[in-house]
């Protein structure tokens with residue numbers, strides 16, 4: 001017998017859910033200020049828009065947001081002269097959790113506005129973050145509408161509130177937070193200043209605190225590239241990273257479809273450092289700082305870049321795993337990779353010399369990209385450069401061409417000789433060069449991985465370190481083999497070394513024509529060396 005099936009409605013008790021929202025909405029309590037200030041900015045931007053549609057005929061005045069700290073009264077107040085709320089609107093937008101007035105506004109005016117970008121909120125939860133730090137929250141507000149009554153709403157964080165008429169005469173809203181005893185750390189000027197500098201730095205409406213404006217309302221990423229000079233980009237870089245070295249070059253991102261994204265990515269000088277500075281890209285949503293943990297939005301290899309990405313399409317108040325699976329995040333990821341590859345390709349094609357000069361700084365980054373992203377490799381294979389011990393650069397194709405004549409082994413595989421340590425392998429390099437072979441300088445931290453990747457990606461190419469027992473297996477066109485040592489001397493010398501070394505993994509060869517008075521060369525086969533390197537790595 002089967003039981004009967006039942007359908008029904010799960011009931012949610014607000015008394016239970018409210019404390020959960022308060023506690024877990026954001027792990028970081030300082031976010032309350034970001035939420036309240038961005039609501040205040042929204043209120044001013046909405047009024048600006050209403051005015052531009054002709055729905056508001058009054059004076060806009062100087063639209064602004066003011067944050068005030070009163071240490072004695074233990075309050076933090078966020079005030080604005082934006083649209084304000086009527087008592088009805090408070091009931092609708094504040095009392096109904098997750099009923100966002102911002103989405104309501106956008107929905108209502110969606111045909112009129114092509115500038116959705118101006119409004120920040122759309123989750124309808126941000127306001128409640130006030131209760132993470134306040135034991136009581138007061139809203140005193142007056143709507144921009146003609147003849148609107150002002151209203152006061154008070155709530156202590158339970159599900160009960162009080163809504164009464166108020167005395168406010170000016171349009172706009174004051175949100176007064178009565179800070180709870182366990183959050184008094186926020187009753188501190190320097191702390192608030194730091195939080196505002198972090199989150200409000202580029203908000204579109206002036207935000208005042210302690211008599212000063214804390215933000216730049218028109219950061220350059222919101223402007224058109226055509227209106228910007230190199231100096232604008234450099235000075236914005238200094239604004240973001242006052243301690244940073246001048247960037248090598250930059251990309252201005254600007255796309256509306258299939259997602260909306262603007263931003264500027266800078267290529268810093270990376271050099272041979274794997275401990276590169278991560279978390280240097282800042283993520284914004286409509287000019288509100290969100291995070292500098294851009295892990296899932298920006299491909300891993302691009303985390304070496306610096307700069308700003310601003311997208312209202314990145315879901316912000318959700319978990320990391322959701323972010324990873326999010327389709328617009330994936331698209332954004334692909335878009336950024338493509339843009340970066342195109343920019344590099346462009347530089348390579350238009351200014352080969354400049355590209356070569358920068359290569360030591362960006363090589364690590366390009367190689368990392370090749371290792372981690374197949375699409376990037378597809379583009380990068382035409383511009384990634386190999387540098388030889390003479391300091392000459394060649395693309396993969398050029399290099400193939402260059403060594404084709406005499407760096408083939410008996411299987412007709414091209415052997416790319418390289419050194420991972422110029423000083424240590426100096427005698428081997430000299431010996432190879434003397435025979436007319438070319439030696440690559442691959443001494444970057446990432447190069448052993450890069451070499452493996454190239455061997456997989458390129459056909460009939462093998463990398464051998466100069467101290468591998470390779471040289472005598474290559475086509476030798478360089479030398480006349482006039483011997484200084486007799487055949488007999490050479491055999492004796494070799495036997496002697498073999499005995500002393502007593503190590504089967506090392507090969508001893510005696511040069512017929514000693515180079516730099518170094519007649520004996522001890523080498524280790526490439527595969528043995530790589531195995532040893534691996535063992536050493538995993539043994540640590």
Ligand code: ADP
Pocket residue numbers: 035039040043080082083084085093094099100101102103120121122123124125126127128173
């Ligand atoms: P969201 O900003 O995502 O819409 P919030 O919880 O932050 O959600 O805010 C809820 C709503 O309350 C807003 O959409 C807006 O309608 C209203 N509101 C909040 N703060 C203000 C303010 N300073 N001025 C006018 N309306 C406000």
Ligand code: MG
Pocket residue numbers: 035038039121122124125126127
């Ligand atoms: Mg909000």
